[in-house]
Amino acid sequence: MTNKFSITTAIPYVNARAHVGFAMELIQADILARFERLRGRDVFFLTGTDENALKNVQAAEKADKPVKEFIDEHAKNFIELTKLLNISNDDFIRTSEERHIKGVQKLWRACELAGDIYKKNYKGLYCVGCEEFRTEKDLVDGLCPEHNTKPEEIEEENYFFKLSKYQDKIEKLIISDELRVVPTTRKNEALNFIKQGLQDFSISRSRERAKNWGIPVPGDESQIIYVWYDALTWFINALGYSENEERFKSWWDNRNLDLIGKGINRFHTIYWPAMLISAGLRPPREIYIHGYITVQGEKISKSLGNVIDPFAIVEKYGVEAVRYFLLREIPSDGDGDFSIEKLEARYNADLANNLGNLVSRTVALIEKFFNGSFAYSRRFVSKEVDDKVIETWKNYNENIDNFKLHVALENVFSLADFANLYIDEHKPWALSESPEKLNVVITNLVMILLNVAWLLKPFLPETSDRIFEILGADKDGKSWEEKPFQVKPQILFPKSNL
Numbered sequence: 440m441t442n443k444f445s446i447t448t449a450i451p452y453v454n455a456r457a458h459v460g461f462a463m464e465l466i467q468a469d470i471l472a473r474f475e476r477l478r479g480r481d482v483f484f485l486t487g488t489d490e491n492a493l494k495n496v497q498a499a500e501k502a503d504k505p506v507k508e509f510i511d512e513h514a515k516n517f518i519e520l521t522k523l524l525n526i527s528n529d530d531f532i533r534t535s536e537e538r539h540i541k542g543v544q545k546l547w548r549a550c551e552l553a554g555d556i557y558k559k560n561y562k563g564l565y566c567v568g569c570e571e572f573r574t575e576k577d578l579v580d581g582l583c584p585e586h587n588t589k590p591e592e593i594e595e596e597n598y599f600f601k602l603s604k605y606q607d608k609i610e611k612l613i614i615s616d617e618l619r620v621v622p623t624t625r626k627n628e629a630l631n632f633i634k635q636g637l638q639d640f641s642i643s644r645s646r647e648r649a650k651n652w653g654i655p656v657p658g659d660e661s662q663i664i665y666v667w668y669d670a671l672t673w674f675i676n677a678l679g680y681s682e683n684e685e686r687f688k689s690w691w692d693n694r695n696l697d698l699i700g701k702g703i704n705r706f707h708t709i710y711w712p713a714m715l716i717s718a719g720l721r722p723p724r725e726i727y728i729h730g731y732i733t734v735q736g737e738k739i740s741k742s743l744g745n746v747i748d749p750f751a752i753v754e755k756y757g758v759e760a761v762r763y764f765l766l767r768e769i770p771s772d773g774d775g776d777f778s779i780e781k782l783e784a785r786y787n788a789d790l791a792n793n794l795g796n797l798v799s800r801t802v803a804l805i806e807k808f809f810n811g812s813f814a815y816s817r818r819f820v821s822k823e824v825d826d827k828v829i830e831t832w833k834n835y836n837e838n839i840d841n842f843k844l845h846v847a848l849e850n851v852f853s854l855a856d857f858a859n860l861y862i863d864e865h866k867p868w869a870l871s872e873s874p875e876k877l878n879v880v881i882t883n884l885v886m887i888l889l890n891v892a893w894l895l896k897p898f899l900p901e902t903s904d905r906i907f908e909i910l911g912a913d914k915d916g917k918s919w920e921e922k923p924f925q926v927k928p929q930i931l932f933p934k935s936n937l
Contacts, residue, residue: 443693444475447485447674449700449707450534453513454498457520458746459777460700460732460739463765467729467844468698469526470766473897474839476527483690485677486521487532488514491653492666493644506652510535523753524762525900532677534670542676543669544657549718551657555601561641564590598643598662605713606637612712618722620708621842622772625701625728629708640710642668671711675720696725704728727842730774732765739777747777759899760786760932763848766898771844787934794855794891794902795932797862798909801884802926804867808877814923815889815912819882827857828890835894844898851894858887885910889919905931 448468451461465486472484489495490510499509514533521528532539550556564574566583582589610633612618613626620626642665643656649663656662672680674697679686699707712722731738734745753761764782767789769775805813831854838847861883870877892906893916907914911925 441689441693442480443483443690444480445483445485445674445678445690445693445695446472446475446698447677447696448698449703450487450489450532450670450673451517452492452494453488453490453510453517454492454494455746456513456516457749458739459749459752459765460746461517462520462524462749462761463732463769464698464700464729465521465524465526466762466765467771469524469528470844470897471696471698471727471839472527473900477893477896483530483678484528485530485532485674486517486526486528487530487673487677488517488534489666489670489673490514490533490535491664491669493649493652496650496652507535520749523750523758525758530677532673534673538682539673539676540654541681543654543664543672545681546672546675546714546718547657547664547668549720550600550714553717553719555604555717556598556642557601558596558598560594560596561599562592562594563641565593566590593648595645595648597641597645597665598656598659599639600642600668600710600714600717602637602639602710602713605716606633608716609633609637609709609712612722613708617724618708618712619725621725621727624772625704625708628701629704632705633709637709641665667706667710668714671706671714674723675715691721694724696727697723698727698729701728701730727771729771729842730769732769733774733776734778736776738774752779752782756782756786759902760790762899763790766844767848767852769845771842786932789852790932791934793852793859795930795934797855797858797884797891798888798906798931799928800859800862801881801888802909802928804881804884805924805926806928808867808871809881811926812923813881813885813926815882815885815919817886817920819879820886821879821883824861824883824886827854828887831890831894839897848898851891851898854887854894855891858884858891861887885924889916902931905929 446468448464451457468484468486472482476482495510496506499506502509518531521531547556566588578584578590610630613620613629613633620629643662644653644665646661646663653663653666654669656664674695675687675691678690697707707726715722733739734747737745739746749761760782764785768781768785769777805811831850835847835850838844838850865880867877867880870880888906888910889912892903895903895906904914909927909929909931911927912919
């Protein structure tokens with residue numbers, strides 16, 4: 440084990456433009472990647488697009504466009520989203536790329552060599568929205584609970600993977616936390632599914648039913664590899680599985696984390712580890728599972744038609760406000776409701792009135808009493824403030840490590856609350872006759888703001904940089920006590936009727 444850490448989001452279908460649900464997942468993964476970089480780890484952060492699904496083909500047909508043209512257009516939209524949201528990904532993989540195709544077929548051959556792939560006739564209910572066969576017990580009033588659509592009855596000859604062979608191994612992995620599934624509710628959900636008895640699953644489709652789109656089964660051109668068997672391999676393919684074994688092992692043998700939504704739990708916690716073990720590879724180490732963004736209690740879904748365009752809300756409110764809202768208002772490990780009213784309320788209460796006001800008050804005091812130049816020194820920090828900052832960092836680290844990003848962000852803003860109360864209690868404006876006391880109070884405020892800026896680096900990187908800039912402090916923290924801070928007054932978050 441070295442200091443390497445790799446992380447990936449799920450990869451969305453490109454049957455429509457990106458919606459705010461995937462924007463949230465990108466931002467959550469970005470926080471974790473930036474946080475690990477700040478810890479000094481060598482990070483590889485991956486995202487991408489899932490392009491070989493039947494639903495993509497159907498969407499292209501509906502739009503009356505060639506499939507490749509349609510998919511290229513929508514893949515570009517997701518790439519643009521990473522830039523819009525200031526996502527720090529190191530790579531973006533499209534499952535139509537050659538490196539991915541080679542990796543999928545290599546994994547297939549490895550599982551085939553292990554005796555875990557066989558062919559048989561099959562009849563079942565297929566939900567194109569999920570790209571998954573459903574049983575009668577999965578349905579609610581005959582409809583897929585995820586998409587509210589009636590599955591299509593399918594009968595054909597396909598290849599199957601021997602998932603049942605790996606039931607005991609996968610169960611032990613998850614129970615022991617060798618494969619750490621967070622939060623516990625999702626871990627238990629996976630275990631409950633395993634206890635029902637794992638069934639072998641279909642991993643190919645006839646070329647006709649796949650509409651001649653997707654990755655061919657090695658040695659059988661009449662079959663196309665099932666999109667989930669195909670897509671699950673994107674992580675290892677981007678790490679070099681098919682083309683650079685040394686690079687792949689250097690990343691995969693270390694800590695890796697898969698961040699996904701709750702609707703695809705079983706694919707990532709059960710099917711994927713079994714496929715890897717079959718191919719002679721180590722199973723994943725960690726899977727973090729987030730909930731859904733809802734609108735008036737309904738899940739956001741392209742299929743349901745209640746999507747929110749992240750490009751539109753960023754254009755109106757700015758990327759930092761949108762990042763903050765999605766991270767703070769939506770519980771990382773659960774569902775949360777989106778509304779413009781809630782976004783505006785969070786902006787004004789937390790960003791403008793709390794953090795923005797704290798920065799403005801502190802800078803105004805430095806301008807008034809120190810002519811805008813302040814010599815910061817840690818030796819003037821009081822124990823009360825030091826203890827509060829240390830406690831905040833401890834809670835913050837624990838919450839990020841347990842995928843409670845919303846609580847970690849709450850920790851940061853509680854520290855800002857503490858600083859605003861500190862100003863009110865110590866009344867620095869009344870200490871002009873006591874220079875030493877005034878110096879201590881301002882030092883404590885500056886110290887809190889420096890830490891707030893550091894704590895915000897993974898969450899709101901632009902805001903973090905602006906706080907350092909406004910304080911006149913170096914962003915790396917190496918020379919804070921060597922030269923005075925020269926403040927540069929700016930309004931961090933103007934209060935307004937958005």
